[in-house]
Amino acid sequence: MTSFWSTRVLIGGAVVVLSYGLLAPGPVASAVYALVAASSVIAVVLGIRAGFKKDTTPWWFLAAGLTAWTAGDVYTGILENTQGGAPFPSWADAGYVVGYVLVVAALLVARDLFGRLVAPVDVLDAAMMTAGIGLASWVVVSAQFGDTPTSVWLGLFYTEIDVFVLVVVLSIFLRRRATTVTLVLLGVGLAIMVIADYGSYVWSAGPALNLVLNMLWLTAYVLFAAAAVRPESPPPEPTFSRRSTGLSRLALMTLAVALTPVAMTVQLARGVPASDWGSVAVVATGIMVAIGAVRVWMFLQLLGRQAQALRESATTDRVTGLATRNELERRLSRRLATDPWVGLVLVDLHGFADVNATFGYTDGDRMLKIIGARLSDAVPPGSVVGRLGGDEFAVVAGPLDERSATRLAAVVRAAVTAPIEMRDMRVTVDCSIGVALRACDGSGTGGAGITTAEGMIQRAHAAVGEAQRRHPRVAVYDRTMETDQANRVRRLGELEVAMRSGQLELFYQPRLDLRSGRVSGLEALLRWRHPVDGLLGPADFLAGAEATSVIGVLTSFVLDRALEDCAGWRSAGLDVDVAINLSVRNLVDSTLPEQVSEALARHAVPPSAVVLEVTETSAMTDPTRSVITMTALRALGVTLSIDDFGTGYSSLAYLSRLPVQQLKLDRSLVASIVDDEVDRAIVASTVDLARRMRLHLVAEGVENAESLEMLRQWGCDAVQGFFVSRPVPVDEVVPVVRALDAARV
Numbered sequence: 001m002t003s004f005w006s007t008r009v010l011i012g013g014a015v016v017v018l019s020y021g022l023l024a025p026g027p028v029a030s031a032v033y034a035l036v037a038a039s040s041v042i043a044v045v046l047g048i049r050a051g052f053k054k055d056t057t058p059w060w061f062l063a064a065g066l067t068a069w070t071a072g073d074v075y076t077g078i079l080e081n082t083q084g085g086a087p088f089p090s091w092a093d094a095g096y097v098v099g100y101v102l103v104v105a106a107l108l109v110a111r112d113l114f115g116r117l118v119a120p121v122d123v124l125d126a127a128m129m130t131a132g133i134g135l136a137s138w139v140v141v142s143a144q145f146g147d148t149p150t151s152v153w154l155g156l157f158y159t160e161i162d163v164f165v166l167v168v169v170l171s172i173f174l175r176r177r178a179t180t181v182t183l184v185l186l187g188v189g190l191a192i193m194v195i196a197d198y199g200s201y202v203w204s205a206g207p208a209l210n211l212v213l214n215m216l217w218l219t220a221y222v223l224f225a226a227a228a229v230r231p232e233s234p235p236p237e238p239t240f241s242r243r244s245t246g247l248s249r250l251a252l253m254t255l256a257v258a259l260t261p262v263a264m265t266v267q268l269a270r271g272v273p274a275s276d277w278g279s280v281a282v283v284a285t286g287i288m289v290a291i292g293a294v295r296v297w298m299f300l301q302l303l304g305r306q307a308q309a310l311r312e313s314a315t316t317d318r319v320t321g322l323a324t325r326n327e328l329e330r331r332l333s334r335r336l337a338t339d340p341w342v343g344l345v346l347v348d349l350h351g352f353a354d355v356n357a358t359f360g361y362t363d364g365d366r367m368l369k370i371i372g373a374r375l376s377d378a379v380p381p382g383s384v385v386g387r388l389g390g391d392e393f394a395v396v397a398g399p400l401d402e403r404s405a406t407r408l409a410a411v412v413r414a415a416v417t418a419p420i421e422m423r424d425m426r427v428t429v430d431c432s433i434g435v436a437l438r439a440c441d442g443s444g445t446g447g448a449g450i451t452t453a454e455g456m457i458q459r460a461h462a463a464v465g466e467a468q469r470r471h472p473r474v475a476v477y478d479r480t481m482e483t484d485q486a487n488r489v490r491r492l493g494e495l496e497v498a499m500r501s502g503q504l505e506l507f508y509q510p511r512l513d514l515r516s517g518r519v520s521g522l523e524a525l526l527r528w529r530h531p532v533d534g535l536l537g538p539a540d541f542l543a544g545a546e547a548t549s550v551i552g553v554l555t556s557f558v559l560d561r562a563l564e565d566c567a568g569w570r571s572a573g574l575d576v577d578v579a580i581n582l583s584v585r586n587l588v589d590s591t592l593p594e595q596v597s598e599a600l601a602r603h604a605v606p607p608s609a610v611v612l613e614v615t616e617t618s619a620m621t622d623p624t625r626s627v628i629t630m631t632a633l634r635a636l637g638v639t640l641s642i643d644d645f646g647t648g649y650s651s652l653a654y655l656s657r658l659p660v661q662q663l664k665l666d667r668s669l670v671a672s673i674v675d676d677e678v679d680r681a682i683v684a685s686t687v688d689l690a691r692r693m694r695l696h697l698v699a700e701g702v703e704n705a706e707s708l709e710m711l712r713q714w715g716c717d718a719v720q721g722f723f724v725s726r727p728v729p730v731d732e733v734v735p736v737v738r739a740l741d742a743a744r745v
């Protein structure tokens with residue numbers, strides 16, 4: 001349907017043009033010519049009215065221009081049939097001049113999906129080429145126009161405007177390298193029109209020549225009509241070469257400039273008085289000089305904008321608008337040289353790569369921009385906020401000592417971890433914050449401190465590593481952190497040997513059912529009995545394992561050992577389950593359900609005796625894959641629990657879609673319910689929420705009898721904490737559980 005009417009116009013037009021060639025000059029031929037010209041105007045109007053053109057402005061200009069040309073053709077035809085020819089100039093030229101102006105306007109306002117077809121720079125270049133090439137061509141054909149001032153300037157207008165139209169059409173095709181059929185029809189039509197015009201300027205009039213020229217002009221009208229009735233289709237993606245386009249434009253401009261002195265030389269050689277053509281040469285030269293000056297000014301402006309863009313790209317982060325790493329280091333170095341109390345607060349987002357993988361890079365960039373804006377609003381005036389790259393931000397602020405730096409870090413963390421609306425959920429990104437201070441090296445001696453930006457950043461990174469193992473995740477640098485970091489790297493290399501040599505073992509912390517007063521289960525907690533460093537907790541070695549594939553091997557080890565121990569307890573008469581923690585990497589491991597199924601079968605433990613604990617953050621890092629894994633685990637019959645509830649994403653809308661049966665309230669909320677009214681209200685409402693969602697609620701971090709009694713009164717299902725029992729080795733589990741059951745806390 002796209003080419004239906006266009007094809008028929010081309011076929012019909014070709015028939016009419018060929019038929020015109022068979023007609024003798026006279027009223028009939030003039031009438032056919034006028035009919036074809038008028039039909040092109042009608043076709044353009046019909047194409048606009050039919051909705052074939054999205055941007056109608058250039059097409060209305062074209063319709064008006066064709067109308068003016070048609071009026072000029074009709075007037076010329078009348079003169080030829082009544083007076084034997086049309087004088088030059090005549091009233092027909094008024095129509096031709098107006099028509100050219102309107103057609104040029106149509107070209108200049110035309111647009112497609114990629115912008116204007118003719119950019120302002122194209123207009124300037126075309127004008128410069130026109131001044132030179134048009135002058136040279138006018139020298140050749142000027143004798144055809146006569147020697148009166150009106151005929152001279154009108155002849156100059158025709159030669160110049162024809163060259164301008166042709167150069168503009170060529171620039172469109174050279175620059176874009178991807179065109180539609182409509183654009184091709186228009187371009188070819190205009191080119192034929194210009195060729196016919198120049199043919200009429202160069203060769204003396206005669207019946208045969210007039211017939212050929214008239215057929216060319218009619219062909220142009222037909223092409224305009226065919227373009228007008230062709231519905232628009234999206235243009236293909238341009239694949240132009242800037243290098244080849246620039247070379248073509250340079251060649252044409254060089255030719256235009258060179259032709260001006262050539263034309264002047266030819267006129268002098270022919271003996272034509274300078275008074276006959278000097279004014280034209282002066283005007284053409286003046287135009288080229290003026291346009292050249294404008295182009296130089298535009299080029300200098302472009303260089304200025306590019307230089308500014310380079311400066312901004314070096315100092316301003318593209319995504320967030322904050323300072324880049326280089327700019328932040330430069331400004332930090334300047335502050336270090338003058339401010340003994342300057343500090344650096346480094347923010348490391350958790351799991352941001354998974355946010356990109358889940359929501360896409362566009363939403364990920366939006367999140368970074370929001371976090372950057374929050375940081376800028378949260379820090380004191382005069383601070384420098386920057387993005388070091390990826391998911392790291394930094395704040396240069398001062399004056400800071402350890403106490404004020406800790407307060408600032410808390411403010412920064414609150415700003416970063418506040419929920420962010422992402423599509424249909426509220427997403428919270430956790431972070432770790434490390435602080436390095438210029439005034440103190442962290443030794444507690446108040447030493448001279450560090451004086452380089454690189455050193456400050458290194459120390460802040462070391463503090464971030466420490467913060468990742470703390471709660472809340474904030475740390476101020478001290479010298480021991482570098483030693484700790486070296487130890488963690490060393491331990492990561494020793495971990496596989498530790499598994500093979502029996503250095504890893506599980507401790508178990510009982511979970512007390514508040515209704516029965518008996519122990520209902522135990523949480524498996526990994527410990528490393530290191531031959532040099534002594535007994536190590538998870539914080540001393542798990543962070544490195546979670547960042548590598550070692551975590552998968554560790555999880556398999558814990559799963560197998562915990563189910564083996566659980567089978568032993570149940571054989572001893574203890575009706576308890578065992579809870580095992582899973583990491584982010586475990587939840588996106590498609591083989592995990594199969595591993596759990598095989599371990600259950602290997603140790604003959606019923607699925608109902610196994611609780612798998614995941615944090616909110618790990619479940620939300622890659623929601624799609626996490627839900628698939630959790631659904632497969634739930635299908636085995638095991639219980640799924642959200643650990644550390646209240647500190648992660650806290651998206652209740654998403655939580656309702658997770659296949660979980662248990663919530664484990666974070667210890668940071670439970671520990672202060674006796675003294676903190678806000679935490680007390682949060683915990684009480686969470687107990688009610690869990691009951692309404694038919695979820696089993698476990699409160700972790702119970703440290704005293706008052707907390708336990710409050711939780712019991714609110715209707716909490718179970719508790720875990722030092723008040724009930726500290727984690728104990730596997731060989732102490734049975735006596736500890738039996739003692740707790742006997743005591744019925």
